[in-house]
Amino acid sequence: MTPTRIGLIGAGYIATWHADAIAATDGANLAAVCDTSGAAARALAEPRGVPAYDSLAALIDSGTCDAVHILTPPDSHLALGLQCLEAGLDVLIEKPAALSADETRQLRDAAHRAGRHFRPGHNFLGLPSYSRLKALVASGDLGRVSAAEITWALPLAPLRSGPYNLWLLREPKNLLLEIGPHLAAFAVDLFGPLDVIAADASKPVMLPGDDPRPQSFRILARAGDVDVTLSLSMVETVDDRSVTLRGSSGRARLDYAADTLVVERENASDLVLNPLRRQIALARGHAREGLTNAAIQVRSLNMRSPYAQSFRGMCAAIYGSAPDERYDADNAVQAMQALDDALALLPTDTLIPKAPAVATRAPRPTALVIGGTGFIGRALTRALVARGTDVRVLSRGRHGPFPDLPDSVETVGASLKDRAALVQAMDGIRHVYNLARALGTNWQDCLDNDVAPAVTIAEAALEAGVDRLVYTGTIASYDMSDRFGRITEAKGFPNDMTDRNLYARSKAECERRLMQMHRERGLPLTIARPGIVVGPGGPLQHWGIGRWHGAGAVRIWGRGDNILPFVLNDDVADGLIRMAESDVALGEDFNLVGEPMLTAQGYFRAIHERLGARIRVSTGNLTAFWAADAVKATLKRRALGRRDVIRPSRADWISRAHLSRFDNTKPKDLLGWQPVSDREAFLRAAIDDAGLFGF
Structure with a gap:
């Protein structure tokens, strides 16, 4: 069989998963990559030896593809899908x-007219464990279900800490449209069309500008004799992405995040042994699934994670020798119909985004914030506006998190x-704040x-004649492995x-090159290095504190008994503004670290005491991590032939514990910077008002 030549349209995060799955699939070859960003297309295409295109028309005209995977934002899917089908290409759409x-029907009907295939990218249907679950249902092993x-219970960090310019946050319904197809696809594939009975949206969170978004959806439906509940939660919660089927002869639970399937069945023992045998059987099932997965990951050096397996299974099903009904276009229509029906049952005001404030004048910006939609950038932009400075925010898109500030903030793309x-x-522009990182x-x-853009921004600042460029590095570039050391x-x-x-290395290199430009070419530079930044809009799962395993468990870096360099977001914003406005800050660098407050252990104790949530905290042996x-690193170099793997150092790992104490005298003396020093005020901002759990 001649392999299907596949082009990827869209070269973002998800495209890598598709490319790797195609490479592992018999009967399929990656043939091209297309993205409106030619650089992004080339970055994905060149290592794989395929051509890159910056327009869909160019890809179609090249004749290099038999099929395409459309991996662009959802509001572009219909137009791109129709264009590709009319050009005679098979289409898979994320x-x-x-x-x-209705739009999904248009795609299905266009495929029929063109004699081509349209398939939905419901990747979790490709998991090996799901195939086993479906076989259990078909064989009757679970009895009558x-x-x-x-x-789907998984924290969605952008709801609480951005970036807010994503498609899924533009309207409340987009959250259900983005994640809901995973759930509806399981139900439709197992039981057929859904009759939606009730729907509810709850746990709203306020986006910037007091624009609410629900973080939880619950849909009750029936499919024949089966009662179906679809639950979607995006608050900070224990990861639970599962399909649980209850039948007359057994109960099956598929964990589709871990690719495991455990079945609980009745047994014929007496009342004393019956529960014991049931628990032993469950324990055996969990142990078998866990050991199987561990063996797969060890053999593949984690190249066959459950998520990767889902894409491989999807591609194998689609490009195999026989058609697979899991990816039938009618199933895609039925899944979307269920979501449409659920949205129709929700209160209208739940689905209407807050209208942006009406502008009364055009902004007259004198400050440019690069990375202004991020955690620090949002606080900085609002602090500048509060001081009477209009701001231009540089972002990938034009949907910035400032709908309430149309008179003072404009968002541009570059x-x-x-x-x-x-x-x-x-x-x-007088002052440029570069908060970007890659x-x-x-x-x-x-x-x-990372380095090249930082230099390009500096070159532009010189050419534009700005008064000050404030660049944000990181304290992570320091060697912080000496418990008795003091860092200035x-x-x-x-x-x-x-x-x-x-x-750490990249940020240090950026600083080195920019300081060289300051000395040799007069770049009006000031460098800031924020500490561990916390506060409203910040994440619960902060990796500056430890390695997180979901919202309920963290392994802190080291013993967690040393004072950490915490700093409030608003204090960082104040420090950055002072750096731009102060003459004495020219050519200087400042570590923006708050007053000594908390250890890692103390931080989590405070969360428990103030919010009533106990997080499981384990200490981390950093030498063992190293x-x-x-x-x-050795396995990657020798088994996978990777030559770009960095050589790990013990000092680098130990530095993650921030063992050395920071001295913040310089920004206080030179800039008059005064970070919050009252412990209660700090805890109120860092924990009480931070919205760490989303509700």
């Missing part, structure tokens, strides 16, 4: 395949690699996507950063 059942509970566009964005997977990624701005970074984590990292 969920939601369209924005309604009377009820199904299909759950590539951080486009010097001319950056110069234009700096027109009329996390690379190797050092070259960091040079291309005079300490400097290690000369050799090659064994440091990529984030040793494990060294083993993984």
